[in-house]
Amino acid sequence: MLKRISKIAVIFLTVLAIFSCKTVQQANLKEIKPFVGIWSDTTNPGSKIVFKADGSFYNIANEGGVQIITHSGTFKILSNNMYVLNISDARADATYDLKGRQYANYYTLSNDKKTMKVSGVVDGRNGRKPLQWASDLIKVNTLD
Incomplete structure (x- = not known):
């Protein structure tokens, strides 16, 4: 059970990190907008x-x-x-x-x-x- 919760937590944190990070293009667009x-x-x-x-x-x-x-x-x-x-x-x-x-x-x-x-x-x-x-x-x- 603990392994399964750990796997879910890792997946959740990975997805959260991916969606919260800006790409270089997104960061540049905000800068040059x-x-x-x-x-x-x-x-x-x-x-x-x-x-x-x-x-x-x-x-x-x-x-x-x-x-x-x-x-x-x-x-x-x-x-x-x-x-x-x-x-x-x-x-x-x-x-x-x-x-x-x-x-x-x-x-x-x-x-x-x-x-x-x-x-x-x-x-x-x-x-x-x-x-x-x-x-x-x-x-x-x-x-x-």
Whole structure:
């Protein structure tokens, strides 16, 4: 009888542990949830940033009435004011050195989580000077 109770207790504790533990993806989603969505860059009209729940992102620019993806990759929140971009793809004609690079950026999210200020520095390409940038973002519902 004691063996049976012990087995039931072990099974119960195992099931409890499995359901109470967060997966890395669940923990990451909670951490990045305020970022997830489409953000319109009011500092650079026509530009948008899309942060997805899977930790990926892409930047869009409006050129000649056409939206094009300028660069993309993954992102991760490092602290309550810093995030990092791992840029896996970027335009071949980009002025700044983005593809294959990792950049730590700063952010300030509003209390209502509908606006965000972001800033950082990217390296110049082919001997050009680095760019120190800052943008004001507003959360929007569509890419239009």
